[in-house]
Amino acid sequence: MPHGGTIIIDCGGQKHEGKSGMAVIRVIDTGTGVPAEIKEKIFDPFFTTKKPGKGTGLGLALAQRIISLHNGTIAVEKTSKNGTTFRIEIPESDKDETDIDTKAGPA
Ligand SMILES: Nc1ncnc2c1ncn2[C@@H]1O[C@H](COP(=O)(O)OP(=O)(O)OP(=O)(O)O)[C@@H](O)[C@H]1O
Numbered sequence: 001m002p003h004g005g006t007i008i009i010d011c012g013g014q015k016h017e018g019k020s021g022m023a024v025i026r027v028i029d030t031g032t033g034v035p036a037e038i039k040e041k042i043f044d045p046f047f048t049t050k051k052p053g054k055g056t057g058l059g060l061a062l063a064q065r066i067i068s069l070h071n072g073t074i075a076v077e078k079t080s081k082n083g084t085t086f087r088i089e090i091p092e093s094d095k096d097e098t099d100i101d102t103k104a105g106p107a
């Protein structure tokens, strides 16, 4: 959001009958949107449209890697000149909350 704006982080759950649950996180911004011609590249490591010294192009690549280590997915759900919505889905853990060691990485 080069001109400022608002970010909303929306968290919820989804459960379909007979299937395990899913955490659904949406990151919604009022930025400039993702142009169609770069949509396929935004998750590539080091891909950036920022000026030299301003960005590494690692933000989305790292986010995708972390989410995939949790067996989840991230995708652009919606984008226009008024902003972008990223949708993250992470499957529910079958572990008991008390069994999870928060200092360790994902299993
Ligand atoms: N929310 C967004 N709205 C519009 N374009 C985006 C958005 N997020 C990423 N992009 C586009 O995808 C490119 C890659 O994003 P990524 O987060 O990987 O790197 P970066 O933001 O350029 O650099 P860094 O994360 O190091 O600050 C950005 O340069 C930009 O062109």
Ligand SMILES: [Mg+2]
Pocket (backbone or CB within 6 Å): 059, 060
């Ligand atoms: Mg970024």
